[in-house]
Amino acid sequence: MPTSLIQPEFLVEIDYDKCHKCGRCVQQCGWGVYSFNERPFPDDSKCRACHRCVTYCPAHCIKIKKNDLALRDNANWSPELRKNVWRQAESGGVMLTGMGNDKPYLKIFDHLVLDACQVTNPSIDPLREPMELRTYLGRKPDSVGVESNGKGGYKLKDGGGVSNNIKLDTPIIFSPMSYGSVSLNVHKSLAMAAERLGILMNTGEGGLHADLYPYGKNVIVQVASGRFGVSPEYLNRGAAIEIKVGQGAKPGIGGHLPGEKINKEVSTTRMIPQGSDAISPAPHHDIYSIEDLRQLIYSLKEASGYKPVGVKIAAVHNVGAIASGIVRAGADYVYLDGFSGGTGAAPAIIRDHVGIPLEIAIAVVDQRLRDEGIRNQASIIAAGSIRSSADAAKAIALGADVVAIGSASLMALGCHLCQGCHTGCCSWGLTTQKPELTRRVDPEWGAERLTNLVNAWSHELQEILGALGVNAVESLRGSRERLRAVGLDQQTCEILGVKPAGL
Amino acid sequence: MNASIRAAFEDGAKTIVLNYVNGQRYIGTGLHGRDLRIEVHGTPGQDMAMFMDGPTLEVFGNAQDGVGNTMNSGKVIVHGSAGDVLGYGMRGGKVFIKGDVGYRVGIHMKAYEDLRPIMVCGGKARDFFGEYMAGGLLVLLGLNSRLEGPLVGGYLGTGMHGGTIYIRGEVEPWQCGKEVGVFSADETDMAELTPVLKEYCEDMGLDLDEVLSVPFTKLVPVSHRPYGKLYTYL
Ligand code: SF4
Numbered sequence: 001m002p003t004s005l006i007q008p009e010f011l012v013e014i015d016y017d018k019c020h021k022c023g024r025c026v027q028q029c030g031w032g033v034y035s036f037n038e039r040p041f042p043d044d045s046k047c048r049a050c051h052r053c054v055t056y057c058p059a060h061c062i063k064i065k066k067n068d069l070a071l072r073d074n075a076n077w078s079p080e081l082r083k084n085v086w087r088q089a090e091s092g093g094v095m096l097t098g099m100g101n102d103k104p105y106l107k108i109f110d111h112l113v114l115d116a117c118q119v120t121n122p123s124i125d126p127l128r129e130p131m132e133l134r135t136y137l138g139r140k141p142d143s144v145g146v147e148s149n150g151k152g153g154y155k156l157k158d159g160g161g162v163s164n165n166i167k168l169d170t171p172i173i174f175s176p177m178s179y180g181s182v183s184l185n186v187h188k189s190l191a192m193a194a195e196r197l198g199i200l201m202n203t204g205e206g207g208l209h210a211d212l213y214p215y216g217k218n219v220i221v222q223v224a225s226g227r228f229g230v231s232p233e234y235l236n237r238g239a240a241i242e243i244k245v246g247q248g249a250k251p252g253i254g255g256h257l258p259g260e261k262i263n264k265e266v267s268t269t270r271m272i273p274q275g276s277d278a279i280s281p282a283p284h285h286d287i288y289s290i291e292d293l294r295q296l297i298y299s300l301k302e303a304s305g306y307k308p309v310g311v312k313i314a315a316v317h318n319v320g321a322i323a324s325g326i327v328r329a330g331a332d333y334v335y336l337d338g339f340s341g342g343t344g345a346a347p348a349i350i351r352d353h354v355g356i357p358l359e360i361a362i363a364v365v366d367q368r369l370r371d372e373g374i375r376n377q378a379s380i381i382a383a384g385s386i387r388s389s390a391d392a393a394k395a396i397a398l399g400a401d402v403v404a405i406g407s408a409s410l411m412a413l414g415c416h417l418c419q420g421c422h423t424g425c426c427s428w429g430l431t432t433q434k435p436e437l438t439r440r441v442d443p444e445w446g447a448e449r450l451t452n453l454v455n456a457w458s459h460e461l462q463e464i465l466g467a468l469g470v471n472a473v474e475s476l477r478g479s480r481e482r483l484r485a486v487g488l489d490q491q492t493c494e495i496l497g498v499k500p501a502g503l
Numbered sequence: 504m505n506a507s508i509r510a511a512f513e514d515g516a517k518t519i520v521l522n523y524v525n526g527q528r529y530i531g532t533g534l535h536g537r538d539l540r541i542e543v544h545g546t547p548g549q550d551m552a553m554f555m556d557g558p559t560l561e562v563f564g565n566a567q568d569g570v571g572n573t574m575n576s577g578k579v580i581v582h583g584s585a586g587d588v589l590g591y592g593m594r595g596g597k598v599f600i601k602g603d604v605g606y607r608v609g610i611h612m613k614a615y616e617d618l619r620p621i622m623v624c625g626g627k628a629r630d631f632f633g634e635y636m637a638g639g640l641l642v643l644l645g646l647n648s649r650l651e652g653p654l655v656g657g658y659l660g661t662g663m664h665g666g667t668i669y670i671r672g673e674v675e676p677w678q679c680g681k682e683v684g685v686f687s688a689d690e691t692d693m694a695e696l697t698p699v700l701k702e703y704c705e706d707m708g709l710d711l712d713e714v715l716s717v718p719f720t721k722l723v724p725v726s727h728r729p730y731g732k733l734y735t736y737l
């Protein structure tokens with residue numbers, strides 16, 4: 001019997017006439033595709049099309065092609081479904097995968113367009129006029145008082161009530177990715193870029209490595225159910241603390257970093273023994289209600305000298321009511337993670353089928369908080385496949401204060417979306433702990449690329465604001481009148497609070 | 504109140520006595536410093552000694568939920584009963600409870616280098632005792648309980664992948680998670696356990712010989728990788 005019914009997904013073709021026989025492809029591949037015997041020999045079945053070898057081949061003689069083996073057409077049983085049945089019949093296991101949902105669901109952002117100024121209400125030229133992207137993350141007061149400035153004039157009381165808010169120079173921050181799921185050099189790149197950009201990175205649930213302590217004021221520290229790396233010191237290092245309840249890629253599912261990835265450094269940062277599994281189930285066993293959540297929010301504030309505390313949840317049905325509870329429990333921000341969000345590892349079946357689109361979640365949460373008159377009490381961070389500055393602008397127009405980028409930031413560091421993160425063999429040195437691979441990311445180089453990306457998107461945001469005739473991103477927030485839907489059904493438009501184009 | 508406790512310690516106080524405590528939360532939460540001591544008379548509120556790193560807290564009364572939540576080091580002594588989720592994610596230090604404890608006690612306890620959490624509960628415990636335990640020592644004595652029903656509830660040690668649980672007396676197979684191996688504590692085990700029980704008895708004013716008069720059951724995880732074979736890679 002054959003050991004496997006599954007054929008290779010890609011075919012690696014080498015033009016041996018051009019090949020220098022230098023062996024670089026062998027070194028570069030993290031998946032072990034190549035062997036070398038006077039010249040490189042690829043094993044197609046191991047290729048994930050991450051293009052590391054293609055990028056580094058000095059002779060440009062490697063081609064990676066889709067293996068277009070014809071399977072009889074069947075509109076019901078896609079080739080992928082068939083392969084998955086064969087795979088699971090072989091292994092008996094839950095299929096684990098990396099990165100975000102790759103299924104062709106309707107992408108609502110792509111069915112929303114932004115309005116623009118024409119004759120009567122002129123646009124603004126962002127190259128000549130000041131354009132404000134500054135955003136304050138955190139709880140705003142219900143009313144703003146004034147007090148005497150001692151010189152016969154007035155000033156805002158308590159700095160306008162935003163004194164414990166976090167100032168962001170642009171409304172784009174980095175999503176939580178744990179040290180463990182990504183390498184330390186990735187964390188360093190993110191932290192350095194966050195500092196330069198005046199924004200935030202997020203530790204994810206893996207703790208904060210001591211090398212990142214100096215970047216504390218640009219770091220959100222996460223507290224997940226496993227409480228990995230969570231100590232008083234850790235809480236005090238961060239600018240804000242985030243309770244992770246859910247994640248868009250795997251709502252209702254916890255994290256599990258297998259023991260073989262817990263090397264010395266990861267073990268130190270997570271404060272667990274080397275080689276033991278790091279299991280953080282979805283429920284925090286001290287949170288079974290909104291009251292319990294409130295308890296934890298205030299414990300964290302108490303232990304950290306009243307830092308802002310946010311709560312991260314996955315976009316799910318009824319998210320409006322959930323977010324309202326979170327805000328009433330005292331959270332300074334709600335982090336909404338949508339259906340297409342990335343992950344280091346998730347059961348494919350959960351990633352691809354559980355949760356709701358981010359766009360809907362932002363709209364209903366913003367609306368619910370407005371209806372209840374508590375929108376000012378918390379900021380909304382939206383994440384889960386923000387792919388461009390246009391997605392960011394649309395998310396903000398739907399009601400978000402800030403967007404967070406994860407997959408896009410990994411792509412800035414070389415990720416080719418090969419979806420093999422869960423294997424720990426990432427050829428680009430991102431989602432791996434193998435020293436020979438992690439050293440491929442130089443933090444200085446990484447920080448520069450991340451800074452470039454966020455700066456570029458920020459410029460584009462300014463252009464968009466200019467086109468809309470507003471000069472501050474604050475004015476775009478929740479401004480759904482500036483969005484129109486193309487090709488969305490009436491009900492979706494109503495939920496989004498967006499009119500169809502033409503009206 | 505917690506702000507004044509912190510301020511008093513910063514001003515050089517070493518011991519603080521709190522009288523007439525009635526439900527005040529977060530006592531000792533986030534507090535650090537080895538030689539600090541708080542005496543609590545009354546019933547403190549939830550999340551006492553959460554994230555605590557060093558101090559000693561002694562409660563003359565009962566305690567509520569979340570004692571020692573994610574605690575790093577230090578010691579908590581409760582001369583009464585306590586509620587649910589005690590020692591959740593606890594990484595080091597000691598929590599000694601004289602009486603009964605509730606549900607989800609010792610969940611996710613873990614160890615790290617020389618940090619090794621120890622929790623001893625004097626009475627009975629409800630379900631999920633030691634669930635997902637990843638390190639440290641969790642002990643249940645079943646003495647002087649005021650609760651009906653068995654010594655410990657179901658799901659004992661479910662998902663456990665590190666550490667040791669000792670139960671004074673026996674447990675039924677239905678009570679245990681399938682991730683644990685159940686053994687009678689032998690001499691080596693008792694050599695590990697006795698100093699802990701001695702300290703506990705001294706703090707609680709109990710008789711060590713009486714505590715040791717019943718044989719102990721030992722629970723340890725069958726595997727450090729309980730979910731290692733669950734997945735296939737896509
Ligand atoms: S890297 Fe390119 S040139 Fe070098 S051995 Fe591989 S295929 Fe040949």
Ligand code: SF4
Nearest residue numbers: 415416418419421426
């Ligand atoms: S991070 Fe690495 S393994 Fe994951 S998708 Fe990107 S290139 Fe592939």
